[in-house]
Amino acid sequence: MKINFKKPGKDALVVNINPKNKDEIVKESGIKTLFLKCEEEMTLRKLFLLIRKIVAMAKGVKAEKVAFDFADLKFKGIKISETELGEIIGTQLDLANYEFTDYKTLPKDGFNFVEEVFISGATSEIEKAILKGHTIAGEVNKTRNLSNTPGGDMTPKILAAKSKEAVKGMPVKVTVLGEKEMASLKMNAILSVGRGSDEESKFIIMEYFGLPTQAGRKKGRPVVLVGKGVTFDSGGLNLKPSGAMSGMNMDMSGGSAVIHTMALVAKMKLKKNVIGLIPSVENFISGKSYRPGDVIRSMSGKTIEVLNTDAEGRVILADALTYAQKYNPSVVIDVATLTGAAVVALGERMSAIFTDDDELCLMLEKIGDLTGDYMWRLPMWEEYENEIKGTLGDYTNIHNKDSRYGGATYGAIFLKQFIKDYKWAHIDIAPRMTSMAGEYLAGGALGTPVRALFKFIEEEK
């Protein structure tokens, strides 16, 4: 979608926002007006929906051009700056316009997208913020493309190729380790999970050094992002029931979010050092699959007693979190579609966040609210460690009595065993893997939490 700040022609759909409107489109002397109802008491969350609804309604009547005034989206009750509002507008318009069309035949009159938006009443500073929002949304939408791609067309090898493509021409170094290289690094946790698949497992490393080499922000300690890159999760030998297996092509959504956050950071030339790590495997079944009861010696030296091959995400992340140590990171954030239990606990409106660092948690929650990548804290007391003590190995990869209770926390507390010498937060994005009805967003992947990660890196000191 093109965003511009000129006067629209007569062919644009003009948006009028008022709590007294009812949602309708009226045509008068050649000009179409969208009368859009907003709430009497607006909140930031409702604002996100309102902006997206503009696009949804325009698409509904095949309006290719839309015009509105910036001031119409300023609401008294919403305490954000004008540049923050600009960024939100720029982002939300494009998120609402998105559809995944790669596998659809082009209709005779083309796909139904809003081609051009005209925004009046913005100062040049706000215009810049709107365009920044537009750039952010571009990367979020590319994240959605990767996640939406069917499992057969999105193997670890292809994901690795896509990570290179994502940062082509940018100062990001991408290194892809294959199974041989991982074996020499003793990354047995990743290798074990991937062994049941004919597709070779990959470990994707993306490095961006945006700090001038002399400037010593905490001696340049980088932010490390870790993303779960399971390109298809069948459950392995603990095979998922069929209902639960569909959608598991999107089990690399953490990985795709990290890939395009890296691209965004480089595109915006942030003066930060940022590393992206994506362990990528297919969790499949064959004569070589890892088994329930297997004990794996992970890269850290600690052993993992596999009680359920479907709790594979935490197993591959264990090695990635160990690998992260080599960067002496200031903070590590991992992002993973880790547990169905997070969805059970929270519903589909927010991701779960786990960390022992209250300050980091507060910052991420606030950024979540501001970007729409909502997060809600769940507990990770050390007491929970009792239930992942192994009989044969150090830690079991699920509750050692196979209890269904507190599943999201057991995923998190397992990961915590592999954290050493750095601040860490774990974001379980399973609840936000796909959109829900009423969000004015295309079905399928959401691209969370690219916006939040980017803002976090921008603001982190």
Ligand code: BES
């Ligand atoms: N990828 C799934 C979690 C998931 C489920 C993400 C639904 C998005 C939507 C993960 O690997 C998994 O299978 N988790 C198991 C853990 C269990 C075996 C302890 C689950 O949630 O059932």
Ligand code: MN
């Ligand atoms: Mn699984």
Ligand code: ZN
């Ligand atoms: Zn999984």
